[in-house]
Amino acid sequence: MGRSLSLADAPIFSKDNYNYKMNTSKQLEYPVHELIDQRWSPRAFQPRELETHQVRSLFEAARWAPSSYNAQPWRYIYALNQSSDAFKPLLECLFPANQLWAKHAGMLILALAKMGFDGKEGINRHAYYDLGAANYALTTQATSMGLHVHQMGGFDQQKARELFNINEDFDPVAMLAVGYKGYPEQLPEKFRALEQPKKDRMRQEEFVTRFMQQPQD
């Protein structure tokens, strides 16, 4: 059962985008908003440049994410594909299997978590959690602009640390490829069959429990 709620004006349906048929056949058990339904992580990206206003709106979405003590522990380093001198080092932080397809993305982002607090001892227990939220916000903004995001844990953290002089106060947590979704045919063959929304998710009863207090005797 269940399809996404109606949102007829979403830019993801704009004719300005390319005419590749969107495969949005998540096996929804219950309806969700279209921006959530449409999100998935492609490998095929079109070699199409991103514009500055898109970049700014992506980070603006991250900027307004909630965070524990409003610590805003997210930090980003990015490069655009059209600036190839800057893009290449970032690309080379990825594991080789990811480089094969990420090289066509319009943008690569390295997402860092600030692990401490300003003027306060100790580790921010929610740094990764808040960064994950901010990156989902960024991804939602991307979807609303007809873009797709593929988040990756598969990169060389140490290489990233060295390249960008990242000290121990920050953890390199994820890299994100952002761009216009392309065509499966452009991918190396081993990736083609993967080029659709992942359907394998736990059912709600596997990860959600309603607490029902037993009556006391």
Added chain:
Amino acid sequence: MGRSLSLADAPIFSKDNYNYKMNTSKQLEYPVHELIDQRWSPRAFQPRELETHQVRSLFEAARWAPSSYNAQPWRYIYALNQSSDAFKPLLECLFPANQLWAKHAGMLILALAKMGFDGKEGINRHAYYDLGAANYALTTQATSMGLHVHQMGGFDQQKARELFNINEDFDPVAMLAVGYKGYPEQLPEKFRALEQPKKDRMRQEEFVTRFMQQPQD
């Protein structure tokens, strides 16, 4: 500069919701989608029941979040306010200052991270990160249905562990209050002035760096 992109049909503007004027005056530097602009964490909730279909759509949004190795490390335990025998123990896991206002929320959720992998040694480095993403997805779904979410780190983890028999494989990471936004006047006085979207965020130049490779000699 910058206001949210248009999304005239969003249910957040539905007349079915109450007529409290939405204060959405984030100081946006760049436009973001309305579902991102509208999100904030109120303390005032109306004592209004949530319906089953809302609960299911909230968790469905979390269900489709991306995760490292598709491990889906999110777990949820929840209670509805209308089931007061179940709601009260969950409420009492919160720090007292949070209980003061969260007692009116329609729903309380305890969000857990599964810290290991199935059939594989080691800790899932992205468990908190992925849970943060799933909870932002849940929150976005809430916004699209005219609901608000207030996420909290301020709760007694040990008490939650005992109450729900949570073993060391799982970390209690956050609690979420979900419901229909209420009126500042209903809050204890010390909370009233806080009852608006937080405006204090870093500017983009403080957390975003564009990598510009220096030409080699």
